[in-house]
Amino acid sequence: MPISTMRRRTRAAMAVLLLPGAAFALTACGEQRVTDPVAAGSVPSPRPTAAGASPYVEPGAGDGAPHYRENNAYRLPGEMSPASAEDAREEADRIEPVLRRLWQAGTWDPESVRTALLGIGYEEERTGPKGERLGGTLTVRAMELRFENDHYVKPEGAQVGVRVHDDACVTAFVQKTNFEVKTNGPFPETGCFEPPAGH
Structure with missing residues (x-):
């Protein structure tokens, strides 16, 4: 051939x-x-x-x-039961006017946000040496670092996490540009706080 x-x-x-x-x-x-x-x-x-x-x-x-x-x-929240989701929504409705007032007043530092939320009856969450929860439901901390224009910046503002039930949280933030309050199940590694991208 x-x-x-x-x-x-x-x-x-x-x-x-x-x-x-x-x-x-x-x-x-x-x-x-x-x-x-x-x-x-x-x-x-x-x-x-x-x-x-x-x-x-x-x-x-x-x-x-x-x-x-x-x-x-690690970035996907857990599922909430219908009853827990309803309770979380009620707590979000309590928190939203407080954060709105702080935002309108230009007050968004973590200490001021913590004080305002303790003032409406929340108690700071406490944990033991192995990470076990010992009581309280509120955690307030500074905003996460963000990567902008080739470097990391730490924006002004505060993040809020409220543990409503084992399967339900209120997650919120307040900063200069805006504020937000939402409900979600806990995240596998970070509890009520959404983990930053780029794990």
Whole structure:
């Protein structure tokens, strides 16, 4: 067989090998046969998605990346029971006017925020030497460092975490530009506080 014919056959065979989703089976005679794994039921077919979107995105994936939930498990809050979610919402409704008043007054340092929340009946959360909770529900701390313009900055303001139940928190912050109060389940590594990105 001429070399040019062999090259053409080799190229054709390689082109078929590169077809997406194609699988091959060799028969006893050495003959190649293309099989469709989806039609055979051996490979699950991807679910339909919007144009350009990956069909292999897991449900609840924040940015659409495969394995988002697995890679970001430390940043995903736990589930709240309906009763705990309702209690957390009531606590958020108590905290929101206090933070609004502080924000409008231009007072967002952690000490002032802590004092104001202790003033409406919260007690600071206490922990033992092994991290066990000993009482209280309130934690107030400074804002996390942020990376801006090639360096880290520590913004003015305070973060608030209130442990309502083992499965429910109120998470809040107040700073110069804005304030926010929301409810969520605790985070695996950081309790009521959302962990910073870039674990």
